[in-house]
């Protein structure tokens with residue numbers, strides 16, 4: 001949800017999301033499913049989107065509540081769930097909501113925010129409010145696990161990213177539409193650590209008709225110690241910071257990911 005306009009920013013993304021190879025093939029699913037299996041109690045996934053991680057977690061036997069601000073992403077998730085076996089479907093509950101402030105009326109052993117939704121939370125007040133909501137929903141000793149990208153210093157100031165360029169190779173949708181996605185950084189606010197990004201989808205229909213969809217969004221980047229301070233300020237203990245979903249330690253590669261495992265202190 002766009003915090004300024006109230007529009008469903010992910011409406012365009014929802015159409016293509018599950019067909020994008022870099023999303024579909026992300027290596028994070030096994031990581032989040034394994035943590036869920038080793039953490040007692042139900043799971044709360046914030047920014048669950050189309051269920052890319054949520055559905056495998058439910059298949060692995062975990063009860064899971066998915067919260068998302070985009071009705072379009074949730075609709076794709078519901079549609080996918082409807083073809084899952086009954087025992088998987090009953091383990092899932094989907095909620096429309098804003099992770100910056102939410103109340104789902106129950107407690108969880110684990111909260112997750114896979115694939116960077118926390119970077120859509122733009123201000124420190126909202127980050128703290130989001131973490132306070134999570135803290136309130138966790139049982140004592142419950143865990144919070146999420147990833148953000150590790151800011152790549154040279155890329156943050158590289159003007160090449162201001163020019164629209166190829167992002168991922170052309171792919172074909174099940175209905176035959178051919179899609180090319182391109183990307184550009186629209187603006188950079190180095191002081192507030194916010195990039196405005198644009199993803200552009202060029203679609204060619206089987207009858208030759210062409211369409212262009214653009215999706216603009218802001219992402220705030222966070223540095224490792226900033227994230228640790230936020231978590232501690234919000235009542236969490238940081239258990240581990242990883243650079244990758246294979247649990248290699250933070251700093252073992254650059255830029256790597258910034259994957260946080262925290263516990264309600």
Ligand SMILES: C[S@@+](CC[C@H](N)C(=O)[O-])C[C@H]1O[C@@H](n2cnc3c(N)ncnc32)[C@H](O)[C@@H]1O
Pocket residue numbers: 001010046047048049050051052053067068069070073097098099100113114115116117120121
């Ligand atoms: C990159 S997708 C990640 C989806 C899913 N977690 C995955 O791993 O595929 C980001 C998701 O975060 C959701 N999102 C962004 N801001 C949000 C907010 N304030 N509250 C709830 N969901 C939000 C978007 O609607 C979108 O579904």
